Amino acid sequence: MKIAIVGTGYVGLVSGTCFAEMGVDVTCVDIDANKINNLIKGIIPIYEPGLEDMVLRNVKAERLHFTTNLTSVLNDIQVVFSAVGTPPDADGSADLQYVLEVARTIGQNMQQYILLVTKSTVPVGTASLVRQTIQTELDKRGVSIDFDVASNPEFLKEGDAIKDFMSPDRVVVGVESEKAKELITKLYRPFLLNNFRVIFMDILSAEMTKYAANAMLATRISFMNDMANLCELVGADINMVRKGIGTDQRIGGKFLYAGCGYGGSCFPKDVKALIQTADKNGYDLRVLKAVENVNAYQKQVLFHKLEKHFKSDLAGKTIAIWGLSFKPNTDDMREAPSLVLIEKLLQAGCKVRAFDPVAMHEAKQIVHSKMADLIQTDSSKIYFANDIYDAVLDADALMLVTEWKEFRMPSWGVVKKSMKGVLVLDGRNIYDKSEMQEFGFTYEPIG
Numbered sequence: 254m255k256i257a258i259v260g261t262g263y264v265g266l267v268s269g270t271c272f273a274e275m276g277v278d279v280t281c282v283d284i285d286a287n288k289i290n291n292l293i294k295g296i297i298p299i300y301e302p303g304l305e306d307m308v309l310r311n312v313k314a315e316r317l318h319f320t321t322n323l324t325s326v327l328n329d330i331q332v333v334f335s336a337v338g339t340p341p342d343a344d345g346s347a348d349l350q351y352v353l354e355v356a357r358t359i360g361q362n363m364q365q366y367i368l369l370v371t372k373s374t375v376p377v378g379t380a381s382l383v384r385q386t387i388q389t390e391l392d393k394r395g396v397s398i399d400f401d402v403a404s405n406p407e408f409l410k411e412g413d414a415i416k417d418f419m420s421p422d423r424v425v426v427g428v429e430s431e432k433a434k435e436l437i438t439k440l441y442r443p444f445l446l447n448n449f450r451v452i453f454m455d456i457l458s459a460e461m462t463k464y465a466a467n468a469m470l471a472t473r474i475s476f477m478n479d480m481a482n483l484c485e486l487v488g489a490d491i492n493m494v495r496k497g498i499g500t501d502q503r504i505g506g507k508f509l510y511a512g513c514g515y516g517g518s519c520f521p522k523d524v525k526a527l528i529q530t531a532d533k534n535g536y537d538l539r540v541l542k543a544v545e546n547v548n549a550y551q552k553q554v555l556f557h558k559l560e561k562h563f564k565s566d567l568a569g570k571t572i573a574i575w576g577l578s579f580k581p582n583t584d585d586m587r588e589a590p591s592l593v594l595i596e597k598l599l600q601a602g603c604k605v606r607a608f609d610p611v612a613m614h615e616a617k618q619i620v621h622s623k624m625a626d627l628i629q630t631d632s633s634k635i636y637f638a639n640d641i642y643d644a645v646l647d648a649d650a651l652m653l654v655t656e657w658k659e660f661r662m663p664s665w666g667v668v669k670k671s672m673k674g675v676l677v678l679d680g681r682n683i684y685d686k687s688e689m690q691e692f693g694f695t696y697e698p699i700g
């Protein structure tokens with residue numbers, strides 16, 4: 254079977270490569286010529302564990318191809334997946350310009366039946382817009398060609414993307430024709446050996462399922478962060494509370510980790526977009542608004558702890574940050590809590606020494622463009638360190654922001670000698686309090 258995937262980002266490249274791994278002939282399409290040229294040369298644009306090997310293997314086997322020209326493959330295939338970006342508009346709703354552009358290109362150029370499957374996260378009702386857009390282009394051409402639209406939202410997590418795609422808990426598909434259902438069933442059949450279900454439903458419910466899933470996960474995190482903040486005030490331990498409630502099968506143990514806020518390209522934007530969808534339908538999603546507020550507060554919690562410790566006298570202090578990406582195993586910096594902290598530290602007159610195993614390049618670019626006004630007079634205000642020990646040199650405090658594996662067991666003796674101060678703020682609760690105290694640190698986790 255031959256398919257095309259439009260949009261060669263995290264979702265498009267991972268999905269395309271995984272379909273190719275299962276024997277499907279896949280062409281990945283992107284408007285970014287630089288990205289496509291690099292992929293043709295074997296240069297992978299994102300950091301995702303295991304992806305590079307899998308891309309190279311499938312390119313070599315001639316099952317995975319790259320092009321900037323969707324039209325050139327359109328008449329050789331029956332199924333097109335759209336995995337282009339849906340970034341937030343100024344009001345927080347999803348910007349559908351890329352999704353509709355793909356539909357337009359298809360309507361303008363298709364010569365035979367096409368099933369267009371939207372994998373991007375799109376507001377409920379988008380499939381109708383996609384259908385209308387294709388139909389309008391066909392009408393302009395004065396031709397009548399059969400086509401279908403479907404919704405197949407993606408649930409993969411960055412850093413675990415290949416495992417999530419190959420063995421998901423489930424695949425959700427919204428269809429409105431038997432033909433579309435058959436094509437998608439055929440495509441996912443090889444994956445079913447990995448023991449998951451394809452759940453077919455109507456398109457509106459499939460579109461809604463994606464937002465409801467992300468909203469529920471974000472809600473769990475904000476709920477736990479709220480509980481963590483209360484635990485601190487009453488002297489309870491959020492980790493014990495987490496274990497205590499997570500063992501209740503109705504609650505479950507996953508996505509219950511308190512921390513310094515959720516980031517990434519999905520939760521923040523999808524929570525906003527769902528609030529917008531509700532507003533447009535005259536409904537106030539009060540729970541999700543609270544989820545957002547808690548998260549905005551939580552991204553500043555480590556800074557507030559620092560202020561409290563130094564009695565707001567932060568000017569001139571050197572603060573080390575371990576972990577910049579929004580979560581481990583990715584170089585993605587979108588909505589990363591580290592960015593909020595760096596900005597607040599620079600505004601308070603601190604010097605920042607930052608380190609991340611993978612996201613240094615992205616982090617540097619963002620800090621230098623978005624915080625230019627804060628560092629222009631003195632670029633030494635932020636230093637991107639060579640490793641974890643370089644980062645803590647002469648630091649008054651250390652903040653652990655992203656729980657990369659290599660931060661889990663540092664040589665605390667070396668860290669202690671290198672630091673000027675003793676404060677360690679653990680934004681992901683990965684260290685052992687008594688061990689930290691034995692080393693002489695003032696240790697503060699979340700909750």
Ligand SMILES: NC(=O)c1ccc[n+]([C@@H]2O[C@H](COP(=O)([O-])OP(=O)(O)OC[C@H]3O[C@@H](n4cnc5c(N)ncnc54)[C@H](O)[C@@H]3O)[C@@H](O)[C@H]2O)c1
Pocket residue numbers: 259260261262263264265282283284285288336337338339351354355372373374375407408409410411518519
């Ligand atoms: N990143 C994730 O972990 C994840 C997981 C599940 C769902 N999603 C959703 O999937 C969608 C894609 O996310 P992403 O993170 O992969 O985005 P991304 O920004 O990494 O990639 C999108 C790609 O689409 C390309 N593009 C834009 N317009 C195009 C067009 N007309 N033709 C061809 N290519 C075009 C861009 O150049 C870019 O390379 C979003 O809706 C997102 O919400 C993302």
Ligand SMILES: O=c1ccn([C@@H]2O[C@H](COP(=O)(O)OP(=O)(O)O[C@H]3O[C@H](CO)[C@@H](O)[C@H](O)[C@H]3O)[C@@H](O)[C@H]2O)c(=O)[nH]1
Pocket residue numbers: 374407408409410411412467470474507508509510511512513514515516517518519520523579580
């Ligand atoms: O218990 C937890 C779990 C996660 N996080 C934070 O939540 C954010 C998101 O993490 P995660 O969900 O693992 O990463 P994403 O790659 O953003 O994946 C989410 O967003 C994707 C895009 O929609 C969905 O496909 C996935 O199912 C959904 O988990 C990160 O900042 C994490 O640090 C916590 O604070 N506590």
